[in-house]
Amino acid sequence: MDATKSLRAIAREVLGREDIACLIGYEKGSYGFRAQPCVLTEPDQADRLIFSPLCVHNLTNYLTLEQIGPLSKADIGKGKIAVVVKGCDSRAITVLCAENGIKRENLYVIGVHSPGVVDLKKIERRFPNAVEPAEVSLEGDSFTITCEGETASVPRSELVNAKCLRCKNNVPQGCDVVVEGPEHSMEDDFADIAALEAKPLEERAHMWQEQFSSCIRCYACRNSCPLCYCSECILDKLRPQFVRRSVDFPENLLFHSARAFHLAGRCIECGECERVCPQDIPLMVLNRKLARDVKELFGYEAGADPEQKALFVTFKPDDPNEGIL
Amino acid sequence: METLVLHKDKLKDFLKALGDVRLVAPVTVAGKTQFCEVADIDAVELDLNNYTATTKKVMFPQTETMFAFRSTPDGVKVEEGGPAPKTVVFGIRPCDARSFVTLDPLFTKDFNDPYYMKRRAATVLIGHACAEPTNRCFCPSVSGSPAGTEGLDVLLTDIDDGFHVQVVTDRGKEAISGAKSLLTKATEAHNKQKQAADKASAAKIKRSVNLKKMHEILPKAFGLPEWKETGSKCIGCGICTYNCPTCHCFDIQDEGTPYQGRRLRTWDACMFSEFTMHASGENPRHDRSERLRNRMLHKFSYYPRNLGFISCVGCGRCIELCPVNEDLIQILNTVREVCNE
Numbered sequence: 001m002d003a004t005k006s007l008r009a010i011a012r013e014v015l016g017r018e019d020i021a022c023l024i025g026y027e028k029g030s031y032g033f034r035a036q037p038c039v040l041t042e043p044d045q046a047d048r049l050i051f052s053p054l055c056v057h058n059l060t061n062y063l064t065l066e067q068i069g070p071l072s073k074a075d076i077g078k079g080k081i082a083v084v085v086k087g088c089d090s091r092a093i094t095v096l097c098a099e100n101g102i103k104r105e106n107l108y109v110i111g112v113h114s115p116g117v118v119d120l121k122k123i124e125r126r127f128p129n130a131v132e133p134a135e136v137s138l139e140g141d142s143f144t145i146t147c148e149g150e151t152a153s154v155p156r157s158e159l160v161n162a163k164c165l166r167c168k169n170n171v172p173q174g175c176d177v178v179v180e181g182p183e184h185s186m187e188d189d190f191a192d193i194a195a196l197e198a199k200p201l202e203e204r205a206h207m208w209q210e211q212f213s214s215c216i217r218c219y220a221c222r223n224s225c226p227l228c229y230c231s232e233c234i235l236d237k238l239r240p241q242f243v244r245r246s247v248d249f250p251e252n253l254l255f256h257s258a259r260a261f262h263l264a265g266r267c268i269e270c271g272e273c274e275r276v277c278p279q280d281i282p283l284m285v286l287n288r289k290l291a292r293d294v295k296e297l298f299g300y301e302a303g304a305d306p307e308q309k310a311l312f313v314t315f316k317p318d319d320p321n322e323g324i325l
Numbered sequence: 326m327e328t329l330v331l332h333k334d335k336l337k338d339f340l341k342a343l344g345d346v347r348l349v350a351p352v353t354v355a356g357k358t359q360f361c362e363v364a365d366i367d368a369v370e371l372d373l374n375n376y377t378a379t380t381k382k383v384m385f386p387q388t389e390t391m392f393a394f395r396s397t398p399d400g401v402k403v404e405e406g407g408p409a410p411k412t413v414v415f416g417i418r419p420c421d422a423r424s425f426v427t428l429d430p431l432f433t434k435d436f437n438d439p440y441y442m443k444r445r446a447a448t449v450l451i452g453h454a455c456a457e458p459t460n461r462c463f464c465p466s467v468s469g470s471p472a473g474t475e476g477l478d479v480l481l482t483d484i485d486d487g488f489h490v491q492v493v494t495d496r497g498k499e500a501i502s503g504a505k506s507l508l509t510k511a512t513e514a515h516n517k518q519k520q521a522a523d524k525a526s527a528a529k530i531k532r533s534v535n536l537k538k539m540h541e542i543l544p545k546a547f548g549l550p551e552w553k554e555t556g557s558k559c560i561g562c563g564i565c566t567y568n569c570p571t572c573h574c575f576d577i578q579d580e581g582t583p584y585q586g587r588r589l590r591t592w593d594a595c596m597f598s599e600f601t602m603h604a605s606g607e608n609p610r611h612d613r614s615e616r617l618r619n620r621m622l623h624k625f626s627y628y629p630r631n632l633g634f635i636s637c638v639g640c641g642r643c644i645e646l647c648p649v650n651e652d653l654i655q656i657l658n659t660v661r662e663v664c665n666e
């Protein structure tokens with residue numbers, strides 16, 4: 001609740017400023033455990049904002065779109081866009097700025113120390129069919145959940161999103177203002193990736209064959225990703241057509257390879273792609289395999305350092321590896 | 326028509342007794358429930374829970390070859406797809422069955438779509454009434470019901486010892502004729518249990534939307550500034566359309582080389598920006614909010630006015646699966662409120 005209160009106060013001030021065009025934050029959702037993104041333009045809308053473990057979305061995804069709230073293409077750039085970010089989300093801004101995808105001076109970044117966000121699928125399985133808007137907050141090591149008039153306490157580890165259990169740093173970086181709260185930082189040993197790699201090749205091949213075959217190519221993973229923002233995506237191109245429209249294993253494999261490789265050294269592991277997938281395809285396994293390889297090969301972690309340059313535009317003259325130079 | 330009873334231990338035998346047909350039923354693939362062609366009856370999920378998976382693809386596959394072509398020394402050879410295999414869909418939800426009823430006029434009114442129609446004619450739908458409607462379900466708001474029979478050939482409803490079997494059509498009767506020995510006549514007591522089950526499940530539906538005159542209200546709401554705000558949350562993916570049993574837009578493409586290839590149709594979605602992209606590069610629905618508005622107007626105004634049905638069966642999948650909580654109930658309620666209707 002406190003984060004919500006502080007956020008509203010900040011928003012009221014920020015939305016009153018001449019140089020701010022709008023603010024992207026979270027508001028109460030339409031039912032159950034859902035929160036929804038919102039775009040505010042007036043100070044008196046500030047009380048719509050919320051912040052809680054239900055604020056799962058990475059709002060930086062909106063920063064590169066052609067329409068932001070009531071602002072259409074022509075209005076964007078006329079004022080700064082304020083955006084609410086968690087630790088992971090803030091790393092997407094780092095990467096976007098390093099790539100010149102957005103200009104930092106056009107943003108007003110409001111960071112929140114997130115206590116971790118819930119895994120919506122898990123919480124909805126645990127508390128099925130909630131219609132009345134539910135509330136979730138972190139108290140100690142447990143989530144306090146108020147749902148359909150009843151209150152329950154569930155250990156955080158049981159309902160929190162997997163990404164939060166290995167969160168490198170929940171303190172958002174490079175912000176203009178921060179709503180403080182508990183801090184945490186975990187080591188990530190990529191044990192999940194090592195465990196998968198230890199499985200026989202046939203087993204892994206079978207797993208991906210099944211998973212990719214069940215993809216319906218709705219492209220929600222691409223559209224929800226803050227770092228998939230090419231204005232013309234190769235997946236949509238018709239002339240030449242890189243990936244065919246037919247939805248089957250070979251084309252889906254091509255699509256998934258393209259998506260994953262285009263995010264190598266760029267993915268900041270916000271987990272949005274996997275969260276939104278209607279087919280529950282474990283996209284984070286692919287992302288994390290590449291993230292681990294990038295870390296091992298180049299000692300680079302996407303978005304980890306606010307000053308960092310984009311991986312694929314940097315080279316070291318004293319690079320010990322063989323390379324193209 | 327007839328009402329029968331199937332003991333729950335006999336469900337597998339019942340499926341086997343459907344005979345030599347392509348059986349499509351809920352199975353677990355890659356960790357999720359999907360409607361798939363079943364090779365092994367033991368794989369069918371019999372604790373029929375209320376799944377998200379849609380059955381649209383049974384009549385309207387996501388990728389469909391219309392014909393294949395090949396150039397030969399004797400000229401171009403064209404091969405069309407064969408007839409649709411005899412199919413039984415088992416365990417389909419009443420809303421999904423109804424979706425085909427709403428799709429029929431689209432695929433038959435101006436032109437008989439041979440691909441859809443051949444499958445429709447070859448497919449029998451055995452439904453399963455919903456004992457546990459979810460928080461996304463609102464079928465009664467669009468004239469449906471968790472025990473609705475519209476579009477179904479047979480409807481199964483959970484009762485004490487198994488299933489109440491309601492034969493809805495002659496096709497249904499014919500399809501289950503091989504299972505006669507497994508079925509007994511429903512008694513008065515069975516029918517009472519069925520009625521009680523229907524009542525109990527209807528009472529579990531908690532969401533609703535008032536659609537009175539919505540087809541007239543929506544066009545009036547076309548220019549409202551609210552669309553910009555609601556619609557701009559949308560990230561323009563294909564989730565709501567691809568998972569919707571009544572969404573039906575498709576694209577036609579050629580794949581292959583000029584010497585050999587195929588013409589196919591694939592699902593398309595009005596929520597994608599390229600959907601309305603003109604060859605000139607101009608896009609009349611440039612913003613995501615314009616595309617979301619179109620989806621609402623199409624379903625609740627254009628389609629009912631042109632084809633006589635609301636193009637929504639209240640399954641709520643678009644609501645459950647939308648990554649950013651675009652909720653058509655909330656959207657339509659706002660529209661009604663703002664228009665003061």
Ligand code: SF4
Nearest residue numbers: 215217218219221277
């Ligand atoms: S979100 Fe899932 S189903 Fe959709 S394209 Fe991505 S992987 Fe495929």
Ligand code: SF4
Nearest residue numbers: 225267268270271273
């Ligand atoms: S690929 Fe997935 S986890 Fe990585 S930045 Fe994009 S949405 Fe986030």
Ligand code: SF4
Nearest residue numbers: 559560562565647651
């Ligand atoms: S409404 Fe939701 S599901 Fe539909 S395109 Fe927009 S974001 Fe995707």
Ligand code: SF4
Nearest residue numbers: 569637638640641643
């Ligand atoms: S519009 Fe939504 S609720 Fe209606 S039929 Fe389609 S997916 Fe179901």
Ligand code: SF4
Nearest residue numbers: 420455458462464471
């Ligand atoms: S919308 Fe109605 S018919 Fe469809 S699954 Fe829900 S309760 Fe069943």
